Every structure is written in C-alpha cells, then in structure tokens.
Amino acid sequence: MANTHQVSFKLNGKAVEVSVEPRELLIHTLREKLAHTGPHIGCETSHCGACTVDMDGMSVKSCTVLTVQCAGSELLTVEGLEQGGVLHALQQAFHEEHGLQCGYCTPGMITRAYRLLKENPNPTEQDIRYGIAGNLCRCTGYQNIVKAVQSAARKLASTPASA
Numbered sequence: 001m002a003n004t005h006q007v008s009f010k011l012n013g014k015a016v017e018v019s020v021e022p023r024e025l026l027i028h029t030l031r032e033k034l035a036h037t038g039p040h041i042g043c044e045t046s047h048c049g050a051c052t053v054d055m056d057g058m059s060v061k062s063c064t065v066l067t068v069q070c071a072g073s074e075l076l077t078v079e080g081l082e083q084g085g086v087l088h089a090l091q092q093a094f095h096e097e098h099g100l101q102c103g104y105c106t107p108g109m110i111t112r113a114y115r116l117l118k119e120n121p122n123p124t125e126q127d128i129r130y131g132i133a134g135n136l137c138r139c140t141g142y143q144n145i146v147k148a149v150q151s152a153a154r155k156l157a158s159t160p161a162s163a
C-alpha cells in the first residue's frame with residue numbers, strides 16, 4: 001500500500017505497532033489487525049457506543065477515531081479488564097445483576113462504565129443513566145445495567161485497591 005503509517009501505542013498494557021492507511025478507523029484496527037473483537041460495531045453514525053474503548057483516560061467511540069490519532073496512546077478494551085483470571089467488579093456485577101442478554105453492547109457498556117466510575121465513584125441512578133447515555137442496548141431496557149453499575153460502585157468503594 002502506498003500511503004501507510006506505522007503507529008505504535010499501548011493496548012491493555014502491551015506495546016503494539018500496526019501499519020495502517022490514514023483513513024483506517026481504530027475499531028477496525030482493533031478487531032481486524034489486533035484480534036480484539038470485544039468492541040463491536042452497531043452503527044455508522046456514532047450513536048450506539050458498542051465500539052467504546054478507553055483512550056488516555058477518556059471513553060472514546062473507536063468508530064470515530066482514526067488509528068493514526070492513537071500514536072503514543074494508552075488504550076484499554078474490555079479484554080484488559082480482567083486481571084489474572086479474576087473478573088473486574090463491573091464484569092462480575094453485570095453477570096450477577098443480569099445486565100446483559102445478547103452481549104453485543106456489553107463490551108462498550110462495561111468499558112464506558114469503567115471510566116464513569118473513575119469520573120464519579122459514587123454515582124446516583126440519574127448520574128449512571130446520564131453517564132451511559134452514549135451506549136445503546138436493544139435487549140435489557142437498561143434497568144439491570146444501572147443495577148450492575150451501582151453494585152460495582154459499592155464493591156469498588158469497599159475494596160479501593162482493586163479499582
């Protein structure tokens with residue numbers, strides 16, 4: 001390919017380097033070149049948030065980021081949340097509170113909730129609903145997702161070292 005760029009960044013703590021055209025979207029690089037297929041694609045208009053990843057401490061919709069913009073960044077995807085075989089409190093809470101059905105929105109939803117709880121460790125129900133408003137779910141009606149985030153927030157508050 002004539003116009004490719006080498007781009008280096010950290011993905012879930014590991015250094016990676018990819019060769020991309022300037023137009024390549026981060027979601028495609030993650031899924032197709034780096035085998036991180038947790039982040040999903042649910043739209044072409046930046047609404048659904050299924051593609052949400054964490055980039056340098058912000059929730060970003062990776063369908064709306066060019067991979068060349070990620071040079072030097074620290075990226076976190078749902079694949080990086082579990083540590084040593086132990087689920088992150090949010091993953092455990094989504095399981096316990098039945099915060100997912102088809103699971104398609106779940107990687108983006110949990111990755112967004114991860115950043116939300118860092119922004120606001122003790123959110124109200126309204127804070128949570130507003131905080132995940134960039135993430136659409138067709139299955140759950142959101143109620144159990146809110147419960148899962150509340151449950152994870154309580155657990156993280158009692159064990160701050162695991163946050």
Ligand code: FES
Pocket residue numbers: 040041042043044045046047048049050051052061062063064
């Ligand atoms: S795929 Fe829908 S917002 Fe990214």
Ligand code: FES
Pocket residue numbers: 099100101102103104105106136137138139140
């Ligand atoms: S669990 Fe199916 S879209 Fe959310």
